[in-house]
Amino acid sequence: MKEVISADRKEFLSKKKRRKRLILLTQIFILFAFIFLWEFLANEKILNEFITSKPSRVVNTILDFKTNHLFMHLWVTLYETLIGFLLGTLIGTVIASLLWWSPFASRVFEPYLIVLHSLPKVALGPIIIVWAGAGTNAIIVMALAISLIVTILEMLNGFLATDKNLIKLAHTFNANKWQIFTKIVFPSNVSTLINAMKVNIGLSLVGVISGEFLVSKAGLGYLIVYGGQVFKLDLVMTSVIILGIMAALMYHAVVILEKIILRWMMKAEV
Amino acid sequence: MQDGLMLDHISKVYQDDNSEVLAIKEFSYAFSKGDFISIVGPSGCGKSTLLSIISGLEKPTSGKVFLDGEDITGKVSNIGYMLQKDYLLSWRTVYRNVLLGLEIKNMLNEETKEYAMNLLKTYGLGDFINKYPSQLSGGMKQRVALIRTLATNPSYLLLDEAFSALDYQTRLDVTNDVYNIIKKEHKTAIMVTHDIPESISMSDKIIVLSNRPSIIKNVHGITFNIPNRTPLNCRECPEFSKYFDSIWKELNTDERSNFGGQERVS
Numbered sequence: 001m002k003e004v005i006s007a008d009r010k011e012f013l014s015k016k017k018r019r020k021r022l023i024l025l026t027q028i029f030i031l032f033a034f035i036f037l038w039e040f041l042a043n044e045k046i047l048n049e050f051i052t053s054k055p056s057r058v059v060n061t062i063l064d065f066k067t068n069h070l071f072m073h074l075w076v077t078l079y080e081t082l083i084g085f086l087l088g089t090l091i092g093t094v095i096a097s098l099l100w101w102s103p104f105a106s107r108v109f110e111p112y113l114i115v116l117h118s119l120p121k122v123a124l125g126p127i128i129i130v131w132a133g134a135g136t137n138a139i140i141v142m143a144l145a146i147s148l149i150v151t152i153l154e155m156l157n158g159f160l161a162t163d164k165n166l167i168k169l170a171h172t173f174n175a176n177k178w179q180i181f182t183k184i185v186f187p188s189n190v191s192t193l194i195n196a197m198k199v200n201i202g203l204s205l206v207g208v209i210s211g212e213f214l215v216s217k218a219g220l221g222y223l224i225v226y227g228g229q230v231f232k233l234d235l236v237m238t239s240v241i242i243l244g245i246m247a248a249l250m251y252h253a254v255v256i257l258e259k260i261i262l263r264w265m266m267k268a269e270v
Numbered sequence: 271m272q273d274g275l276m277l278d279h280i281s282k283v284y285q286d287d288n289s290e291v292l293a294i295k296e297f298s299y300a301f302s303k304g305d306f307i308s309i310v311g312p313s314g315c316g317k318s319t320l321l322s323i324i325s326g327l328e329k330p331t332s333g334k335v336f337l338d339g340e341d342i343t344g345k346v347s348n349i350g351y352m353l354q355k356d357y358l359l360s361w362r363t364v365y366r367n368v369l370l371g372l373e374i375k376n377m378l379n380e381e382t383k384e385y386a387m388n389l390l391k392t393y394g395l396g397d398f399i400n401k402y403p404s405q406l407s408g409g410m411k412q413r414v415a416l417i418r419t420l421a422t423n424p425s426y427l428l429l430d431e432a433f434s435a436l437d438y439q440t441r442l443d444v445t446n447d448v449y450n451i452i453k454k455e456h457k458t459a460i461m462v463t464h465d466i467p468e469s470i471s472m473s474d475k476i477i478v479l480s481n482r483p484s485i486i487k488n489v490h491g492i493t494f495n496i497p498n499r500t501p502l503n504c505r506e507c508p509e510f511s512k513y514f515d516s517i518w519k520e521l522n523t524d525e526r527s528n529f530g531g532q533e534r535v536s
């Protein structure tokens with residue numbers, strides 16, 4: 001049976017729905033207006049399409065993927081980003097757990113972490129290249145360097161801020177440290193982890209692109225640098241646009257992952 | 271050694287950077303089995319500390335705790351502890367919350383699971399086992415917390431202001447439920463409360479403590495001349511206000527004390 005809805009409520013709901021639709025339509029309109037204006041201004045020679053490119057040339061560049069290997073480059077960047085993201089999240093969480101485990105160690109390492117955190121990681125680029133070689137490894141290490149310290153700090157803060165009363169509760173059942181971590185501290189911080197992941201996916205991409213700027217022979221970062229050097233602005237614009245779409249999609253993937261993780265955690269059987 | 275729970279000259283000094291606090295001084299008392307005992311006393315006099323020491327969460331600075339003759343000082347034994355709020359884990363269902371203690375104590379098996387399930391069913395939570403804490407009322411959450419404590423089948427229960435987070439009506443209902451459950455399951459209970467009527471309504475004995483460092487001022491035996499006493503029906507008895515008056519006076523003869531009937535005046 002359906003709930004009886006009053007006229008006022010109906011009015012309120014449809015108003016809300018209309019407003020939502022209006023916002024979406026306006027957003028789509030702005031996008032198309034921008035694309036149209038860009039194309040139009042370039043065609044009218046108000047913009048120099050050699051420098052600014054234009055939407056139809058971007059589409060042509062995409063359609064030309066067989067010769068410019070766009071999707072190969074996309075795949076390389078995606079792969080490096082995902083590896084950097086996974087490693088950063090995983091290693092960061094493990095280190096944060098170890099630091100939570102030993103309050104002594106976390107106090108000792110605190111100033112070092114803060115210094116490393118404030119250091120612009122891109123400055124490490126040349127060192128990383130020397131150590132890891134001028135290739136994919138260096139790029140992944142770059143992505144890792146950018147996301148690792150943030151993850152450690154975020155997760156450690158979350159672990160340390162766990163409700164003391166929940167920990168006391170576990171103590172009343174004589175819980176050992178491992179049980180306190182697995183049954184109370186870690187589950188309490190699943191949302192911290194998810195937030196860290198949302199930040200990390202973006203940071204990892206920043207690391208990969210700056211890594212590709214420095215060393216690579218493949219990837220969207222490489223395409224952007226290469227396109228800039230040989231003045232193929234079509235290629236640069238296309239890469240940037242694809243990069244933007246890729247970043248948004250990866251973020252959404254994390255949001256979907258969040259739902260899966262939460263459902264799994266709530267459902268976990270004993 | 272005698273049966274039951276015995277505190278033998280318990281003292282507790284807290285150290286921090288600026289000072290040391292003598293929270294409890296030479297506290298001795300034997301809690302007899304099956305009793306419901308309340309501890310009342312001014313704020314900060316060491317009541318929670320006392321429960322923490324009994325539960326083994328804190329070590330006394332000196333003195334010993336014996337349970338049925340065994341020295342359990344500073345050890346977490348099978349004594350149930352109910353904290354000030356329910357502290358249910360939001361990501362677990364009611365049923366899995368109740369199993370937490372069993373899991374931690376490595377006591378999880380078909381038998382204990384069934385025992386926990388029976389407790390839930392007996393005390394009106396059978397239809398809620400798959401709900402999450404956010405879907406329950408305050409009173410129900412408190413009952414779940416009690417069942418979580420009872421699931422490990424402790425013979426002693428400690429309650430530290432276990433109902434203070436509830437509103438008045440819910441509090442009356444929950445104390446009634448909890449009292450009945452504790453009596454039916456034959457538990458010995460030690461409860462700390464600020465609410466004198468609550469302590470009278472539930473207890474067989476009430477220990478009145480002085481200001482810190484606290485000593486026992488008096489122990490009241492509470493009996494009512496009615497059959498089937500419950501926390502609700504005993505409130506009507508003439509003895510009730512008599513007990514209230516004498517405990518209230520005892521708590522307020524100390525000028526420094528900040529006690530005022532049901533609520534703390536600060």
Ligand SMILES: Nc1ncnc2c1ncn2[C@@H]1O[C@H](COP(=O)(O)OP(=O)(O)OP(=O)(O)O)[C@@H](O)[C@H]1O
Nearest residue numbers: 284285286291293312313314315316317318319320
């Ligand atoms: N961990 C601690 N470190 C230092 N001092 C403490 C600690 N715990 C309690 N105290 C001090 O010991 C004294 C007794 O505290 P306790 O919590 O046992 O009192 P209480 O009777 O439970 O008070 P209330 O009625 O307010 O709950 C207080 O003066 C308190 O400040």
Ligand SMILES: [Mg+2]
Nearest residue numbers: 317318319430
């Ligand atoms: Mg207290």
